[in-house]
Amino acid sequence: xxxxxxxxxxxxxxxxxxxxxxxxxxxxxxxxxxxxxxxxxxxxxxxxxxxxxxxxxxxxxxxxxxxxxxxxxxxxxxxxxxxxxxxxxxxxxxxxxxxxxxxxxxxxxxxxxxxxxxxxxxxxxxxxxxxxxxxxxxxxxxxxxxxxxxxxxxxxxxxxxxxxxxxxxxxxxxxxxx
Amino acid sequence: xxxxxxxxxxxxxxxxxxxxxxxxxxxxxxxxxxxxxxxxxxxxxxxxxxxxxxxxxxxxxxxxxxxxxxxxxxxxxxxxxxxxxxxxxxxxxxxxxxxxxxxxxxxxxxxxxxxxxxxxxxxxxxxxxxxxxxxxxxxxxxxxxxxxxxxxxxxxxxxxxxxxxxxxxxxxxxxxxx
DNA sequence: GAGAGCATGTAAGAGGTTACATGATTCC
DNA sequence: GGAATCATGTAACCTCTTACATGCTCTC
Numbered sequence: 001x002x003x004x005x006x007x008x009x010x011x012x013x014x015x016x017x018x019x020x021x022x023x024x025x026x027x028x029x030x031x032x033x034x035x036x037x038x039x040x041x042x043x044x045x046x047x048x049x050x051x052x053x054x055x056x057x058x059x060x061x062x063x064x065x066x067x068x069x070x071x072x073x074x075x076x077x078x079x080x081x082x083x084x085x086x087x088x089x090x091x092x093x094x095x096x097x098x099x100x101x102x103x104x105x106x107x108x109x110x111x112x113x114x115x116x117x118x119x120x121x122x123x124x125x126x127x128x129x130x131x132x133x134x135x136x137x138x139x140x141x142x143x144x145x146x147x148x149x150x151x152x153x154x155x156x157x158x159x160x161x162x163x164x165x166x167x168x169x170x171x172x173x174x175x176x177x178x
Numbered sequence: 179x180x181x182x183x184x185x186x187x188x189x190x191x192x193x194x195x196x197x198x199x200x201x202x203x204x205x206x207x208x209x210x211x212x213x214x215x216x217x218x219x220x221x222x223x224x225x226x227x228x229x230x231x232x233x234x235x236x237x238x239x240x241x242x243x244x245x246x247x248x249x250x251x252x253x254x255x256x257x258x259x260x261x262x263x264x265x266x267x268x269x270x271x272x273x274x275x276x277x278x279x280x281x282x283x284x285x286x287x288x289x290x291x292x293x294x295x296x297x298x299x300x301x302x303x304x305x306x307x308x309x310x311x312x313x314x315x316x317x318x319x320x321x322x323x324x325x326x327x328x329x330x331x332x333x334x335x336x337x338x339x340x341x342x343x344x345x346x347x348x349x350x351x352x353x354x355x356x
Numbered sequence: 357g358a359g360a361g362c363a364t365g366t367a368a369g370a371g372g373t374t375a376c377a378t379g380a381t382t383c384c
Numbered sequence: 385g386g387a388a389t390c391a392t393g394t395a396a397c398c399t400c401t402t403a404c405a406t407g408c409t410c411t412c
Contacts, residue, residue, distance in 0.1 A: 002274050003371080009281035019391050033276045040372055042393065064380065065391040084282050085289060087296040088274035090304060093338070096180050096266035098211045098331050102313070103187035104262050105324045111263060118265040126268060135280070145356075146283045152352075153276050156345045160271070163341055167334045174330075178323075181399080197363050218400055220365065241409065243363040360411080366404080373398075382389075 001083070003036055004044050008072060008080040011054060015071040018042050029135050032126075032157050045070060053079050109175050116175075120168040127161045130154075179261070181214055182222050186250060186258040189232060193249040196220050207313050210304075210335050223248060231257050287353050294353075298346040305339045308332075 010016065010025045018041050026036040048054045053076030059067040072080070097119050104112055135150035136142055142150070188194065188203045196219050204214040226232045231254030237245040250258070275297050282290055313328035314320055320328070 001370095002272065002277050006277050006281070009277075012281075017391070018393090023390095030277065030280070032271075033273045033280065035270060035272070035372095037373055039374080039394085043372095061391090064389095065378090067391070080281070081284075084278060084285055085293075087293055088278055090297070090300050091271055091273050091275075092213060093210075093269055093271055094180065094213070095211045095269045097269075098334065099180050099184050099187075099208065100262060100266055101327060102208070102211065102331060103184070103190075103258070105321070105327055106259075107262055115263075115265055119268070122268050143283070148352075149279060149283055152345075152349055153280060156276065156341070159341050159345065160338070163334070163337050167330075167337065171330055174326075179398095195363070196365090201362095213400095215401055217366085217402080221400095239363090241362095243407075245363070358412085361409080363408100364406080368402085368404105370401075371399080374396085376394080376396105378392080380390085382387100384385105384387080 002034055002088075003040065004048060005080060005083045006030060006034055006036075007041070007044060007048060008053060008076050008083075011070055011072045012077060012080060015057075015069050017067045017069055018045055019067075021045075028133065031133060032130055033153070048076070051079075052076075109178055113172055113175050116168050116172050120165065120172070123161060123165050123168065127158070127165070130157055130161060180212055180266075181218065182226060183258060183261045184208060184212055184214075185219070185222060185226060186231060186254050186261075189248055189250045190255060190258060193235075193247050195245045195247055196223055197245075199223075206311065209311060210308055211331070226254070229257075230254075287356055291350055291353050294346050294350050298343065298350070301339060301343050301346065305336070305343070308335055308339060 006026075007021060010021055016025070018038075022036070022038045022041050026034070026041065030036065045054070048070075049056060052073055054070045055073055057069045057071065059069055061067060097115070100115065101112070104115070133154070135154060136146070184204075185199060188199055194203070196216075200214070200216045200219050204212070204219065208214065223232070226248075227234060230251055232248045233251055235247045235249065237247055239245060275293070278293065279290065282293070311332070313332060314324070
């Protein structure tokens with residue numbers, strides 16, 4: 001249910017369209033915490049409407065497609081607050097590379113090293129990406145408290161990446177020595 | 179597609195039933211790399227049959243339900259080998275706790291600390307679990323190479339957990355000071 | 357007698373992705 | 385002229401989970 005609640009969370013800060021949510025919120029702030037697809041966001045908005053947790057107001061535009069601007073209802077706000085206090089389950093992590101490695105003992109070392117190197121390159125790219133994320137979607141000046149929380153989140157994400165990078169590097173070295 | 183290929187991988191080592199795959203393989207070896215549900219395993223076995231990557235042989239039993247023993251075909255083996263050489267995408271990690279924290283600045287510090295402490299307890303439990311995983315489902319003596327790979331995988335999993343634990347601990351301390 | 361283990365599955369739904377379609381405007 | 389931006393969506397599909405159902409045996 002995190003996608004639905006993340007949408008509620010963003011709408012609490014500011015009224016927005018599905019497009020805004022995708023481009024300014026999910027892709028910018030939550031890309032590394034909760035990636036979300038455009039089609040999925042639109043579908044979820046409909047469900048939230050059905051639940052009466054949000055409402056929709058159409059702004060007619062001449063030059064461009066009309067905007068469906070969503071906003072949080074009182075019920076939606078209450079639901080968000082309820083969810084914010086529920087303890088969440090641990091992240092489910094599925095690791096394609098490690099599954100592959102698990103069965104890859106039948107491959108020669110060079111083939112395995114090759115796979116690891118590609119993954120390492122992808123992680124380097126991702127770290128680059130992570131460094132440029134902006135955790136606040138709006139141009140407000142943030143309270144100290146918010147800034148602190150955002151910094152903490154960013155740090156966990158970076159550490160998480162660093163672990164993979166370190167592990168990949170040392171594993172590649174090890175296999176090359178053999 | 180990792181679930182399908184993991185099944186091929188296990189069947190390459192030994193013929194098995196869906197039940198065996200769930201209880202001896204996925205739950206024991208891949209629990210922290212690629213958790214898999216029983217219903218999902220059965221459905222995937224059917225798809226693999228349709229593709230002719232596996233075949234099924236029914237063993238009739240008197241006292242117990244019959245066993246559908248699956249085995250890898252030559253085509254299945256080829257597919258596994260092909261997949262083992264494809265570079266995999268990075269793991270998609272979705273973090274319910276971090277999303278929650280992202281929106282939780284409206285909660286008092288104690289409420290946040292409470293959430294973090296629950297998550298920390300869950301991670302401690304998981305680390306315990308991870309320490310008891312046995313990466314080989316069979317009672318064979320392993321080649322050095324396999325043993326090395328399994329050790330490396332285990333280490334990455336443990337480090338991944340440790341990061342979360344360290345982060346949660348220091349974040350709790352920080353918030354309690356405020 | 358209750359519960360765990362063996363072994364099969366189905367049905368329904370939640371969650372998520374990919375690809376396609378529209379149509380105007382602005383920038384290179 | 386071609387690509388990007390704005391803004392909407394749909395359809396099909398894949399992945400995964402939850403809950404239910406059956407029925408026998410062995411152990412506590």
